[in-house]
Amino acid sequence: MKKATTILAIITSFLAIILSVLPVSNLAIFPAIAALVFGLIAFYFSKKSGHVKKIIQFTFLLTIIALSITIYKAIFTTIEVADTETLEAKENESEEEALKDLEDIDLEELEIGG
Amino acid sequence: MKYIFLLVIACFSITLKGQNNAIAAGEKLTYTAAYNMSGILTNLAEVTMETSELKTSKATLLRLKCTAATYSKWDNFFKIRDLYESYVNPNTLTPYLYKRDINEGSYSKAMKYTFSHKTKTVKSVQTKKNRPEENKTVSIGSGTKDIVSTLYNIRLLDYDDMAIGDRKTFTIIFDRKEMKGQITYLGYETIDTAIGEKECYKLAIGSDQTDVLQGNNNNILWLTADGNKIPVYGKFKIPVGNGELKIKSATGLLN
Numbered sequence: 535m536k537k538a539t540t541i542l543a544i545i546t547s548f549l550a551i552i553l554s555v556l557p558v559s560n561l562a563i564f565p566a567i568a569a570l571v572f573g574l575i576a577f578y579f580s581k582k583s584g585h586v587k588k589i590i591q592f593t594f595l596l597t598i599i600a601l602s603i604t605i606y607k608a609i610f611t612t613i614e615v616a617d618t619e620t621l622e623a624k625e626n627e628s629e630e631e632a633l634k635d636l637e638d639i640d641l642e643e644l645e646i647g648g
Numbered sequence: 649m650k651y652i653f654l655l656v657i658a659c660f661s662i663t664l665k666g667q668n669n670a671i672a673a674g675e676k677l678t679y680t681a682a683y684n685m686s687g688i689l690t691n692l693a694e695v696t697m698e699t700s701e702l703k704t705s706k707a708t709l710l711r712l713k714c715t716a717a718t719y720s721k722w723d724n725f726f727k728i729r730d731l732y733e734s735y736v737n738p739n740t741l742t743p744y745l746y747k748r749d750i751n752e753g754s755y756s757k758a759m760k761y762t763f764s765h766k767t768k769t770v771k772s773v774q775t776k777k778n779r780p781e782e783n784k785t786v787s788i789g790s791g792t793k794d795i796v797s798t799l800y801n802i803r804l805l806d807y808d809d810m811a812i813g814d815r816k817t818f819t820i821i822f823d824r825k826e827m828k829g830q831i832t833y834l835g836y837e838t839i840d841t842a843i844g845e846k847e848c849y850k851l852a853i854g855s856d857q858t859d860v861l862q863g864n865n866n867n868i869l870w871l872t873a874d875g876n877k878i879p880v881y882g883k884f885k886i887p888v889g890n891g892e893l894k895i896k897s898a899t900g901l902l903n
Contacts, residue, residue: 557721560688613680615694616720621729624749625713629702632711632735632745636704639744639762 536579540590543572547593550600559607562600569597668739670803670877673701673710674900677878681716683891693718693728695893697799699900702735710738712796728752734796741801746794761794761821772824784824792819792826803877807833807849828856832865839870841880841895847873848880866890875903 547569553562573593580586679695695716702711716730730752735745746761758775768790774782793801798820805816810833817830834850848870866885871877878901882893 557725558685558690560690561686563688564686611721613691613719613721615717617723617727618717618729621715621717621731624729624731625715628731628733628747628749629711632733632747633702633704635745635760635762636702636709636735637706640764640766 539572539576543569543576543593547596551596554600554603559604562604566597566600668741672902673699675699676899678896679893680896681893684889709735711735712800714796726753732796734794736797741797743794743797786824789819792821795820830854843898846880849873876901
């Protein structure tokens, strides 16, 4: 039990740290919670047996770092659209082309006012 | 993003011949498109719907423009810069010209439809990266519209005259094929949005293309129950998951 929970704590804490640095950082919350739970169980069994491995404390450290990054990104990262120059240029170009195309279309069939 | 647009499209398209009393040039609606990742909604892209006038030597048309652009944090992973346009009769929103230019990751494609309502045909030109230009003429029904104009046309319906459960069908041309869709009026609902608390018409959206919109009443759209009937919120379920479209801002409204 102690070994299994320690391994799970390591895996989930690493997963949390990886997810926290990706754009999907808010997903890191799930492995982070799992890492905390497994870490605490592993810590409890280790303490019971009289020897707490350093790796368990390390998983706690990783989890805290992952949670800090996730919370920081959730609060301070502003969502914005960047690099729109190409799209704007395309919009203008497309309008000019459309104007040429529309000059060739028979618009009278729909009785539009000029 | 294609699915999001198809949803939005299906959300809106309708065969109608009503007069336009809801949409004017200069209107700009901005939305946030969010996708459900493992139960957490993640904002993916910004969608805008904008109208402007376009004067030709013969007439003044209404340009309906929709764009979709991923937020900067996603650009390195999957960059989307899509442009959809429709040039329509400002009174009836009947389309003359439709253009679609999509850039999604390494995939790009452009499509142009020129409508001839007299002959009930659409002349299409498709351009893909490293492929020759494809020209094709497609026969259409009398009420068939492109995605963008149908998207705006839904706002011309008179929902006050509809009873709960009433359905309207619509035909749109997408990827050079006609497809059928329908909306079901579900009644009034008041919802909180970024532009305030709004009383809305609640509509369920369906399509005969099961690969686009899935399930019954899984795709819901809320239109403001006022003269503008702007879409303020949408929930959708598509083959790759589910998500929502939330309004961020609305300017230049007619009413």
